[in-house]
Amino acid sequence: MGSKASTLLREEEIEEIKKETGFSHSQITRLYSRFTSLDKGENGTLSREDFQRIPELAINPLGDRIINAFFPEGEDQVNFRGFMRILAHFRPIEDNEKKSVAVSEPLNSRTNKLLFAFRLYDLDRDDKISREELLQVLRMMVGVNISDDQLGSIADRTIQEADTNGDNSISFNEFIKVLEKVDVEQKMSIRFLH
Amino acid sequence: MGTFALHALLLLALCCSAGKCELQESETSAQTDSPGVDPFMSGPDEPQASPVEDRANLPVFTMDYPRIQVPFEFTMWVLLASFAKIGFNIYHKITIWIPESCLLISIGLIVGAIMHSVKEEPPAVLNSNVFFLYMLPLIVLDSGYFMPTRPFFENVGTVLWYAVVGTLWNSIGIGISLFAICQFEVFGVQDINLQENLLFASIVSTVDPVAALNVFDDIGVNEQTYIIIFGEGLFNDAVTVVLYNMFTFLAALPVVESTDVFLGTAQFLVVAAGGVLFGLVFGFVAAFTTRFTHGVRQIEPLFVFLYSYLAYLVAECFAISSVMALITCAITMKYYVEENVSQSSCTTIRHVVKMLATISETLIFFFLGVVTITTEHEWNWAYILFTLLFAFVWRGIGMLVLTQIINPFRTVPLNFTDQFGLAYGGLRGAICFALVFTLPDSINRKDLFVTASIAVITFTVFIQGISIRPILEYMNIRKTNKDVDTINVEIHTRTMEHVLSGVEDLCGQWSHYYWKDKFKKFNDRVLRRILLRHNRAESSIVSLYKRLELQSAIGLLDSPMGDLGAAPSLLPLHDERKEATRPKKKFLAADVRKMHHILSKNMYNIRQKTMAYTNKYDLPDDSQNREILICRHASVRRSLRAASFRQPPSQHIPRSQKYFSLQPGTALRPPSRGGDVQHRSAPPSRSPCRSPVPLERLDTIEGTGRASSRPSSPPPGPDAWDHRGPRGPEGSGFGGRKAPGRSHSDRPDEGEPEDRDGREHETLLWDSPRGGGGPGSG
Numbered sequence: 028m029g030s031k032a033s034t035l036l037r038e039e040e041i042e043e044i045k046k047e048t049g050f051s052h053s054q055i056t057r058l059y060s061r062f063t064s065l066d067k068g069e070n071g072t073l074s075r076e077d078f079q080r081i082p083e084l085a086i087n088p089l090g091d092r093i094i095n096a097f098f099p100e101g102e103d104q105v106n107f108r109g110f111m112r113i114l115a116h117f118r119p120i121e122d123n124e125k126k127s128v129a130v131s132e133p134l135n136s137r138t139n140k141l142l143f144a145f146r147l148y149d150l151d152r153d154d155k156i157s158r159e160e161l162l163q164v165l166r167m168m169v170g171v172n173i174s175d176d177q178l179g180s181i182a183d184r185t186i187q188e189a190d191t192n193g194d195n196s197i198s199f200n201e202f203i204k205v206l207e208k209v210d211v212e213q214k215m216s217i218r219f220l221h
Numbered sequence: 222m223g224t225f226a227l228h229a230l231l232l233l234a235l236c237c238s239a240g241k242c243e244l245q246e247s248e249t250s251a252q253t254d255s256p257g258v259d260p261f262m263s264g265p266d267e268p269q270a271s272p273v274e275d276r277a278n279l280p281v282f283t284m285d286y287p288r289i290q291v292p293f294e295f296t297m298w299v300l301l302a303s304f305a306k307i308g309f310n311i312y313h314k315i316t317i318w319i320p321e322s323c324l325l326i327s328i329g330l331i332v333g334a335i336m337h338s339v340k341e342e343p344p345a346v347l348n349s350n351v352f353f354l355y356m357l358p359l360i361v362l363d364s365g366y367f368m369p370t371r372p373f374f375e376n377v378g379t380v381l382w383y384a385v386v387g388t389l390w391n392s393i394g395i396g397i398s399l400f401a402i403c404q405f406e407v408f409g410v411q412d413i414n415l416q417e418n419l420l421f422a423s424i425v426s427t428v429d430p431v432a433a434l435n436v437f438d439d440i441g442v443n444e445q446t447y448i449i450i451f452g453e454g455l456f457n458d459a460v461t462v463v464l465y466n467m468f469t470f471l472a473a474l475p476v477v478e479s480t481d482v483f484l485g486t487a488q489f490l491v492v493a494a495g496g497v498l499f500g501l502v503f504g505f506v507a508a509f510t511t512r513f514t515h516g517v518r519q520i521e522p523l524f525v526f527l528y529s530y531l532a533y534l535v536a537e538c539f540a541i542s543s544v545m546a547l548i549t550c551a552i553t554m555k556y557y558v559e560e561n562v563s564q565s566s567c568t569t570i571r572h573v574v575k576m577l578a579t580i581s582e583t584l585i586f587f588f589l590g591v592v593t594i595t596t597e598h599e600w601n602w603a604y605i606l607f608t609l610l611f612a613f614v615w616r617g618i619g620m621l622v623l624t625q626i627i628n629p630f631r632t633v634p635l636n637f638t639d640q641f642g643l644a645y646g647g648l649r650g651a652i653c654f655a656l657v658f659t660l661p662d663s664i665n666r667k668d669l670f671v672t673a674s675i676a677v678i679t680f681t682v683f684i685q686g687i688s689i690r691p692i693l694e695y696m697n698i699r700k701t702n703k704d705v706d707t708i709n710v711e712i713h714t715r716t717m718e719h720v721l722s723g724v725e726d727l728c729g730q731w732s733h734y735y736w737k738d739k740f741k742k743f744n745d746r747v748l749r750r751i752l753l754r755h756n757r758a759e760s761s762i763v764s765l766y767k768r769l770e771l772q773s774a775i776g777l778l779d780s781p782m783g784d785l786g787a788a789p790s791l792l793p794l795h796d797e798r799k800e801a802t803r804p805k806k807k808f809l810a811a812d813v814r815k816m817h818h819i820l821s822k823n824m825y826n827i828r829q830k831t832m833a834y835t836n837k838y839d840l841p842d843d844s845q846n847r848e849i850l851i852c853r854h855a856s857v858r859r860s861l862r863a864a865s866f867r868q869p870p871s872q873h874i875p876r877s878q879k880y881f882s883l884q885p886g887t888a889l890r891p892p893s894r895g896g897d898v899q900h901r902s903a904p905p906s907r908s909p910c911r912s913p914v915p916l917e918r919l920d921t922i923e924g925t926g927r928a929s930s931r932p933s934s935p936p937p938g939p940d941a942w943d944h945r946g947p948r949g950p951e952g953s954g955f956g957g958r959k960a961p962g963r964s965h966s967d968r969p970d971e972g973e974p975e976d977r978d979g980r981e982h983e984t985l986l987w988d989s990p991r992g993g994g995g996p997g998s999g
Contacts, residue, residue, distance in 0.1 A: 061728060083726035086846040088825045089716065093723040117724055144717055168715060169823045170849070181708060181816050188707050205709045214717045217725055 036107070044108065048115035048134055058114065072104035073097075088167045092147045100152075115216050116143045117218040138203070140215040145202050155196040158182055238685055295584075301392055302328060302583040307469075320686040322429075322650060325583055326679065329590015337594045356655065357458075358582040361544050362526075363578030364455045365551030366571075371449040380452030383643075387619055388426055388457040392464055394615040396422030399607065408603035420468035424657050425612055427461040429454055429650025446639040450646060458652055459544040463492055464657055496542035500549025503532035507550070508557035508752040515754060520652050521566040522573060525558060547783055558754045576756035592658065593675050599668040608673045609680055610762045612649075620644040638696050645689055649674075649680040690786035714825050725806055825849065 036059050044055055044141045061068075078084060078094040079082050087093065097105050132139065148156045148164050161182045169178065175196035189205040190199045195203075286293075305328045309315055373380060396419035403410045403418065413421075467485050508527035528551045536546035559567050602787050620640050628635060635643075657674040660667050823847055 058728065075831055078727070081726055086849050087719055087726070088849050089719045089724040090723060091728070093720055114724070114728065117721070144720065145714065147716065147720065160810060164716065165712065168712075168719070168825055170819070170825055171562070172823050172846070173819060177816075180711075181820065182818060184813065185707050185712060188709050195600055202713075206709065206713055209714060211717070214714060216720060217721065217728065 040108075046109050047108075048111050049118055050111065050115065055111070058111065059107060062110055065159075072084050072106045073110065074104055089147065089164070092167075096146065113143075116140055117215060117217045120212045135216075137211055139198065140211050141203055141206065142199065144211075144215065153156070155198055156202070157196045158186060161185060162199070186216070225697055227628055258703070259903060268531070296586050298562055299583060301332070302587065304524075320682065321684055322682045323588060324646070325586035326590050326682060328595060329560035329587040331590070333591035335595030336591060349661075351584075352655045353537070354661050355462065356585060357544070357652070358530060359577040359581040360651070361458060361533075361547045362529055362551055363574050364458075365548035366555055366574050367453075368455065368548070368552060370552060370556075371661055373452060376448050376452070378630070379536070379627060380449055381456065383449050383623060384456030384488065385452045386458055387453065387623055388423075388460045390420065390619045391612075391615050392423040392461075394422075395426060395608070395611045396420075398611045398615070399604070400609050402603065408601070410666070410669070411809050413669075416468060416471045417664055419471075420465065420660075420664075421608075421657070421673070423468055424653055424670075425608060425649065425674055426616075426652045426657070428616075428647040428648060429652060433572075436993075446635060446643065450643055453643075455548065457541050458867070459493070459496070459548070462544055462654070463542055463654070464698060467814070469661065492540070492542045493545055495539070496545025499536045499541060500532055500551075501545070501553055503528050503535075504550040504553025505752065507554045511558045511754060512754045514562065518563050518566060521562045522570045523687075523689040525554060525570050526573070527981070528554065546827065555685045558749075561752075561997070574832060582651050585655050588680065589654045589675065592671070593679075596671070597668060598672045599666070601669055602673055605673045605676050606668060611676055612677055613901040616647050617644045642693055642694065644691075645685060645692065648686055649678045650682070653678055681841075708813065708820070711817060711820055712824075712992050715820075719825075728983040747789070749780055815963075 036056070041052060043056050044050065045052065050058070062073065065080070066073055067077060067080070075094055075098070079090075079103070084093065097110065099105070099109060112134065114136070116139055118135040120135055120137070120140045145156070147154070148160050149161060162178060165178055165182060173181075186195060186197060189201045191201055191204070192198070262827065305324060306321070309321075309324050328606060358469055361847050399422060400413075400415050400418040402408060403413050448706050467488065471481060471485070507524055510523060511526050512527070532546045532550040533543045536543035558570075562570075620643050624635050631716070653674055660670065662669070
């Protein structure tokens with residue numbers, strides 16, 4: 028399986044992905060074999076059903092949102108480049124991040140990681156987390172045991188804490204500000220082993 | 222609790238007095254009931270009645286207690302323990318603080334005290350054969366059957382490291398230290414030689430960390446630590462039994478040579494590997510058998526038990542590690558058998574395994590309590606105190622050293638809290654007592670060993686078991702100072718953790734992926750074809766989903782939530798629009814703290830921290846997964862069915878998008894408000910998929926769902942509730958079973974209101990106890 032996978036993925040592609048995402052050669056081939064094993068239709072792209080088939084994702088409260096994050100706007104197939112582009116957000120930040128020259132800011136920078144998280148809330152891409160969007164995600168995360176009033180209060184408090192310009196929603200800059208003390212690099216990084 | 226105690230005492234008094242009274246009773250019964258005696262002429266006529274009695278009239282009522290004594294008392298004891306468990310569980314707070322083993326030992330002590338006071342001897346049934354052939358397999362089967370295989374195999378190296386090497390370290394360390402103590406004349410234990418010390422040490426180092434597992438789950442250690450302590454508890458049974466046999470053999474030898482030690486090690490390896498092999502063979506045979514049992518569903522569970530017991534016995538016959546054989550058999554068998562047998566057989570198997578294990582463990586703890594009071598004890602302060610000390614110290618040192626060695630090889634190193642938890646959580650349990658009690662009598666000072674091990678067990682179970690929770694909570698609280706965090710941080714960090722665990726699952730496991738993939742291919746191509754009856758190439762998500770949904774549907778019908786006749790107290794449904802435009806509320810510090818508290822209690826744990834196998838005495842707890850799955854099942858089902866029906870994406874994506882906007886909470890709004898919510902979320906469902914938003918469809922579904930059930934008056938409350946209610950659980954239940962036949966377009970019309978009903982009434986009914994707190998909690 029290993030050798031079969033790498034012959035399907037050409038060297039130039041690997042190089043391009045390497046430049047864009049910063050993954051190493053072996054990481055890319057490993058992820059490619061994972062990609063192909065998920066791709067039941069064997070057409071080089073993944074659909075939402077392919078993601079839904081992962082049982083652990085099914086019982087992840089934010090499973091839908093995570094899966095949705097992989098698909099660019101309006102599309103429901105994602106190819107390997109797109110797959111890697113999203114996964115690149117979760118690469119740990121190394122001290123000598125000088126490799127990527129193609130993009131000004133690497134995909135796994137702190138800002139981009141925060142942007143990924145922000146986009147999970149902000150479905151309509153208006154760069155604001157409104158109270159309803161916050162409530163949706165909250166409800167997904169707390170289950171059925173909290174009443175709407177309590178959840179509403181929690182959402183209100185959340186917005187109150189973060190909102191500095193008084194528009195009753197959280198903008199991306201406010202989001203960054205409120206999480207400035209959090210070690211986002213560690214919380215949003217997966218150690219991809221060799 | 223009072224009534225139960227009373228019942229228990231009454232039963233006990235009955236069975237104790239019955240033992241003594243049977244002789245008198247058998248005499249009097251013949252007298253009083255012989256038909257020849259005139260009932261009015263009782264006293265003075267009794268001597269006269271005796272010649273009549275000699276004719277041997279047919280006794281109408283006799284009582285023959287000795288005949289039933291053993292099974293009767295067995296049943297009484299198990300019944301008593303079960304009453305105690307019922308009583309205990311009524312007071313939830315107690316079960317949080319006091320582990321169940323404490324409870325069982327206490328009951329045993331009470332029973333022992335009663336027996337001792339009536340000068341009754343406990344039945345001498347706990348001997349070596351009974352324990353090894355009847356009791357131990359049940360306990361081990363339970364551990365093996367409910368073992369979480371995925372985390373286990375991913376951490377198998379670490380688990381075995383701690384289980385095997387750790388137990389060896391402990392045994393040898395404690396043994397040698399005790400031997401050193403024995404050299405001092407002042408303690409008076411010189412006659413215990415090295416082999417006996419090692420034997421005792423190997424018994425005493427068996428841990429049974431059940432209580433620690435509960436605490437770990439609440440505190441939240443990572444999955445690896447969890448599976449380590451679980452696996453350790455499991456495997457050191459095997460290791461200890463092997464060591465026990467080895468040291469018993471050695472203890473009988475006058476002189477031990479180094480070749481014996483080498484042979485011992487070799488024997489250990491042969492024994493372990495042989496056990497695994499036997500287990501695999503029996504497991505596969507069992508799986509194969511269940512392939513053909515579709516016509517005889519009633520006896521399907523029997524095969525599980527028969528084959529595992531066979532594996533155990535055959536391994537015992539060849540002096541191979543029967544515990545390993547049984548565990549391997551259970552693990553192998555479970556995966557295939559659960560797919561072959563019917564759902565009810567599956568449930569039966571699980572319940573029976575748990576029941577038998579509970580009985581076995583209960584009886585052992587009972588014996589512990591009874592024996593503590595009733596037997597002659599040999600108390601030697603020095604030996605016992607040193608045993609306690611060394612057990613504690615060596616475990617602590619062992620944990621530190623072993624962790625230092627293995628941490629570099631691990632992806633997630635164990636930090637100090639984890640190590641402390643592992644060390645402190647090493648409680649001793651039933652197996653320890655049973656092993657020491659069944660020592661051959663040729664060991665002199667056996668009574669001392671029994672006393673010492675009882676002391677160790679009691680100490681660890683009571684003191685360590687009760688104190689581990691506060692200590693770990695204290696240690697954990699010091700690290701994460703929740704009050705400093707803002708609500709934002711708490712919510713967003715949890716979001717990020719969920720995302721991270723989701724993406725990790727998406728990427729699959731790294732280091733073992735190659736082997737796992739290979740095994741999976743082998744499994745799919747070869748094993749599943751042979752061993753499974755219907756080899757549906759069903760993805761695990763669908764089967765997981767169906768199983769959970771089926772169980773939850775049945776559960777909903779049974780639970781009080783399903784009883785919708787009792788309308789919940791009406792909550793004033795806050796109009797959310799009003800809230801949003803309200804002037805900003807002032808949040809006091811107390812409110813914020815309360816919010817933190819609510820969030821920490823209610824936010825779903827990340828997969829790693831969700832352990833389905835927390836409590837040894839309970840069945841695995843799927844409730845969090847079930848909840849999440851129910852809440853998501855609309856979107857999951859749709860995308861799965863879309864795949865099979867090849868629907869054009871525009872038709873099904875909107876629904877899953879629509880699902881994003883529909884959360885259980887929003888469904889409670891009155892129709893106008895609900896429409897508003899839909900409207901406001903129209904943009905979200907529009908842009909990501911760029912297809913026309915089926916707003917009309919949304920409204921009509923809601924319209925049909927609501928219009929039929931809701932009166933036009935503002936509070937939609939009880940009538941809508943009662944009307945929609947009964948459809949709810951059936952809806953979700955039938956929803957699951959309707960899977961193949963119906964066409965795709967039909968589904969949403971019925972599915973949507975039903976789904977929301979199902980979720981709605983879950984939400985609302987959960988709300989009702991907190992109804993009073995609603996307005997005031999902000």
